[in-house]
Amino acid sequence: MTGKKIIIIGASSGIGRSLAALLVTKGNILGITGRRRALLDDFKNKYSKNIYTSSFDIKETSTCQQYLEELVQQLGGLDLLIITAGNGEINESLDFSVENEMIALNVTGFTCVADWAFNFFQQQGYGHLAGISSIAGLRGSRQAPAYSATKAYQIRYLESLQQKAFHQQKRMIVTNICPGFVDTPMAKSPVKFWVAPVDKAAKQIIQALDRKKSTVYITHRWKMIAWLYRCLPSFIYKRL
DSSP states (O other): OOSOEEEEESOSSHHHHHHHHHHHHTTOEEEEEESOHHHHHHHHHHHOTTEEEEEOOTTOHHHHHHHHHHHHHHHTSOSEEEEOOOOOOOOTTOOHHHHHHHHIIIIIIHHHHHHHHHHHHHHHTEEEEEEEOOGGGGSOOSSOHHHHHHHHHHHHHHHHHHHHHHHHTSEEEEEEEEEOOBSSTTOOOSSOOSOBOHHHHHHHHHHHHHTTOSEEEESTTHHHHHHHHHHSOHHHHTTO
16 A cells, blocks of 8 residues: 555554554555644654644544544545544443543544545545454443443444445445454453554554455454354353
């Protein structure tokens, strides 16, 4: 993937930052966003060329789309938008403030960006939207109810947009990126296995985007876990 104009939502750390680092070295023009301006500026100073930054919170839906439009103007267009911004917390006590924060970011903010990007690409006649969901969205979680539920929402929303794009009969692609455990601060589960280095995850994501995949599991072995999750009967799953 070279010579593309790309926006990464949530590029100040984690998978988003690793994706940005790989994509800019391939000769793409990047617009990177995040709430922490200092981290965005640090990234821009490190790579300098072909980086544009915009610091905003996608939960602020009244202004989010304005920031995106300004960033597209700076880039001179848009070919690909990747939503990596998200939050995940263990919340066994069901503290509503924790649940509400995840819903605001993983559902409301996510939807605001996804809708804007889809409508932009629809009007343009082509484009690629990708969102990072999670294996956690395949089944519920007693440790993190809102996280698993909001990731399930993202999976179904992206699937809906895939169907919508197909019926638009335009050159539009929607990709659901579904990671297992990746070595970032987001991996807060008390039990972890097959933890992927963030650079390896980013490389596999870019490969999937190059191939215009509809759904990709990161790393690839998590496709087997996804199948097992779906097939496991509820009376067994609830005892885990």
